[in-house]
Amino acid sequence: MRRGRRADAAAAAAIVPRTAIEVHDVAHFYGDRPVLTDVSLTLTERRIGVIGANGSGKSTFARLLNGLVIPAEGSVLVDGLDTRTQGREVRRRVGFVFQDPDAQIVHPTVEEDMAFGPHNQGVAAEETARRVEEMLVRYGLAGHRDHPAHLLSGGQKQLLAIAGVLVMRPQRIVFDEPTTLLDLANTRRVSRVIDALEQDAVVVTHHLDLLDGFDRVLVFEDGRVVADGSPGETVPWYVARMG
Amino acid sequence: MLSLYVPGASPVHRAPAGLKLAVLAVLGVGLFATGRLDLVATALLLVLATGLLWARLPFRALTAQVRPVWIWLAALFGFHLLVTGPLVGAVAVLRLLTLVVAAAVVTATTRVTALVAVIEWLTSPLRVFGVRPARIGLVIAMTLRFIPLVADRAARIREAQAARGADRVRLAMVVPLLVQVLRMATTVGEALDARGAGDVPGRRPRRRAAAENLGTT
Ligand SMILES: Nc1ncnc2c1ncn2[C@@H]1O[C@H](COP(=O)(O)OP(=O)(O)O)[C@@H](O)[C@H]1O
Ligand SMILES: [Mg+2]
Numbered sequence: 001m002r003r004g005r006r007a008d009a010a011a012a013a014a015i016v017p018r019t020a021i022e023v024h025d026v027a028h029f030y031g032d033r034p035v036l037t038d039v040s041l042t043l044t045e046r047r048i049g050v051i052g053a054n055g056s057g058k059s060t061f062a063r064l065l066n067g068l069v070i071p072a073e074g075s076v077l078v079d080g081l082d083t084r085t086q087g088r089e090v091r092r093r094v095g096f097v098f099q100d101p102d103a104q105i106v107h108p109t110v111e112e113d114m115a116f117g118p119h120n121q122g123v124a125a126e127e128t129a130r131r132v133e134e135m136l137v138r139y140g141l142a143g144h145r146d147h148p149a150h151l152l153s154g155g156q157k158q159l160l161a162i163a164g165v166l167v168m169r170p171q172r173i174v175f176d177e178p179t180t181l182l183d184l185a186n187t188r189r190v191s192r193v194i195d196a197l198e199q200d201a202v203v204v205t206h207h208l209d210l211l212d213g214f215d216r217v218l219v220f221e222d223g224r225v226v227a228d229g230s231p232g233e234t235v236p237w238y239v240a241r242m243g
Numbered sequence: 244m245l246s247l248y249v250p251g252a253s254p255v256h257r258a259p260a261g262l263k264l265a266v267l268a269v270l271g272v273g274l275f276a277t278g279r280l281d282l283v284a285t286a287l288l289l290v291l292a293t294g295l296l297w298a299r300l301p302f303r304a305l306t307a308q309v310r311p312v313w314i315w316l317a318a319l320f321g322f323h324l325l326v327t328g329p330l331v332g333a334v335a336v337l338r339l340l341t342l343v344v345a346a347a348v349v350t351a352t353t354r355v356t357a358l359v360a361v362i363e364w365l366t367s368p369l370r371v372f373g374v375r376p377a378r379i380g381l382v383i384a385m386t387l388r389f390i391p392l393v394a395d396r397a398a399r400i401r402e403a404q405a406a407r408g409a410d411r412v413r414l415a416m417v418v419p420l421l422v423q424v425l426r427m428a429t430t431v432g433e434a435l436d437a438r439g440a441g442d443v444p445g446r447r448p449r450r451r452a453a454a455e456n457l458g459t460t
Contacts, residue, residue, distance in 0.1 A: 068433050088441070096437040103430035106438075108387040109248065112356045120439035146250040146354075150391045164438065 016198050019079055019093050019171040020044045021065055026074035028060055028223075035060050036071070036223045043202065045215035049231065050204040051238055052220030058204045061220065062176045065202060066094035092121065095170035095199075099177040101154075101161035110152070110160055111136070111145040117168040128167070135163035139193070155186030162193060172200040179207050208235055247304065247350045255298035255348070260357035261364070263349045270345055274338045283334050287341040294348040308347035309340065316340060359384055381440065385431075396423050 021043040028036040035057045043065075050058050063069035064076050067083035067090045076083045078090045098104045107113035114135055118128040136142040139159040144152065152160060158178060165173055175194065179187040191210050194201055203210060211217055217234040219227035227234045250256075255263075274286060294300045316336045323332025350358070359380035366376045400419050435441070 063433070066437060068437060088439075091437060091439060096434075098430055098434060100427070100430065102392055103427050104434040104438075106381070106388055106431065106435065106440075107384050108355050112354065112384070113388075115356075116440075117438040120441075146248060148391070149388065150395065168439065 016169075016200075017171050018044070018046075019200055021094075021172070022077040023064065024075045024077070026064065026071040026076065028057075028064070028069065028072050034223055036064075039074070039223075039225055041218070041225065041228070046200050047214040047216070048200075048202045049211040049214045049217040050202060050220065051206070051208065051211075051217060051235075053242070056220040057223040058220050059176050060223075062096075062174050062202065062204050065172075065174050066091050066096050068096065092168070093171045095165035095168060095173040097158075097162055097165055097173060097175045097178050099180050101157035101181075102150075104161045104164065105149045105157065108148055109146050110141055110149055113149055113160060114164050114167055117164055121168060131167045131169075135167055139163050153186075154182055155189055158182060158186065158190055159193065162190070166197075166199075170199060172202065173197065175201060175203045175205075177204055177206065179205065179210065208239070211235060247308075247347070248354055249300055249304050249351045251299060251352065253298045253352070255293060256352045258352075260353045261361045263353055264358070264361055267342075267345055267349050271342055274341060278331070278334055280330060280334050280337070283337045283341065287337055287344065290341055290345045290348060294344065294351070298348060298352050300348065300351050304351045305344050305347045308343055308350075312339070312343055355384055355387055389431075393420075393424060396420060 021041075023039055023041045023043070026036055026039040027034065039061065050061065052058050060069055064071055064083070065078070067076070067078075067087040070084050070087075078093055081089050081093075083090050105113050107116055111132060114132045115128050118131060123131075133142075136145055139162070141156065141160060141163070144156070149157065149160065158181075162173075162178070178194070179190050182190060187207060187210075191207075194203060194210070195213070203214075205211070211231045214231050217227075217229065217231045218225050219234055219238050227237055270286065270290075274283060277283065291305070294305055295302065316339060319339070320332045320336045323329070323335055362383060363376040363380040366374065366379050370376065397416065397420050400416050400423075404416060
């Protein structure tokens with residue numbers, strides 16, 4: 001299947017610089033077991049979906065894109081920066097949202113947790129406060145700023161996790177099953193949040209409706225990309241194949 | 244001292260965290276330096292007034308801290324009744340009670356980040372030994388964050404096992420909990436990396452090889 005690269009308007013890209021990720025001949029193993037085989041891609045589209053069965057290598061692939069996983073073979077370049085040697089610079093450009101927000105929230109209260117990333121980046125305190133304020137308002141968390149994070153609802157936790165990445169101003173955000181642990185209403189909410197982002201996004205998901213309007217969808221099977229095209233081409237093919 | 248911060252704008256809230264910790268330390272030393280019941284009782288009243296009137300904290304915020312140590316205070320009093328006498332016992336109990344309430348006032352009026360910043364400052368001389376104060380602060384914040392979470396997960400496992408009729412075998416709970424915690428720890432490590440925790444500003448660049456391979460182990 002060929003790549004269905006729908007030429008998309010550059011409207012949103014005017015604000016946030018675009019990021020191109022090149023994956024060159026990547027293979028990865030856990031022990032002797034191959035989890036990714038022969039993956040070569042160039043990711044430039046604004047919205048890229050990743051689907052496939054459990055254990056097909058989606059999370060490992062997602063973690064390659066910001067250098068959380070360094071490939072055993074091959075290389076990954078983000079705007080020409082090699083994740084193997086320039087991990088820190090890569091992670092500034094590519095943010096990551098995990099499936100379980102509980103694992104991503106590391107400070108006891110909402111506001112403190114949001115400020116964590118910018119603090120690590122050395123962003124000045126006033127600028128951090130301004131960005132945090134903007135996110136608190138945008139995601140309806142302003143009334144919860146001093147609340148213990150563990151008392152938030154699942155949906156609010158995921159919004160906090162996303163906000164905690166956005167305040168770091170990445171150019172592309174990788175989401176690893178951001179809605180798997182959420183109910184329907186919160187899944188829709190997070191889906192709208194992703195749609196509205198001005199940043200580029202790569203979204204690993206089992207919720208196929210999330211992929212409506214995406215520019216490109218990759219289908220993984222046993223660590224290989226077995227289909228690559230527009231959602232219109234790939235999603236029905238994947239559904240039929242899954243039986 | 245978990246998520247005890249009670250938001251507010253009182254003068255006690257706005258006082259610098261370092262000052263509050265210093266007062267707490269001085270109070271601690273002072274309480275143990277005296278054996279006079281009237282002085283200790285006055286200190287307790289002052290601490291209560293500070294918490295309830297000046298900081299306008301709910302009574303609950305203070306009692307929540309006393310509840311877990313109640314039994315120890317009672318035991319301490321009993322011990323003194325047998326060994327020394329009621330007066331010494333009352334002083335010993337009030338002394339500890341005052342400290343616990345004072346600590347509760349400080350934690351209820353101070354954000355964790357502010358407390359952590361003081362601890363980072365206090366531990367900064369250790370930098371010559373290669374200790375990274377920012378790391379100490381992060382560890383404290385993370386401990387406060389994850390204790391209720393792990394407690395939640397433990398409660399869920401207990402429920403799941405009770406639902407299947409296993410109410411006797413308590414040890415069987417530990418294994419799934421440990422598995423969950425270790426699995427989460429891996430992701431937390433990745434999240435720290437993704438959020439730039441290794442990039443603490445203004446420090447010499449570190450070799451990142453170890454962190455780089457976090458996800459591949
Ligand atoms: N840290 C790890 N150590 C060993 N095996 C792993 C590790 N992470 C994933 N795997 C294995 O690699 C395969 C691919 O995993 P993953 O990338 O998480 O797939 P997916 O996200 O599509 O479910 C699975 O079989 C999984 O069990
Ligand atoms: Mg996965």
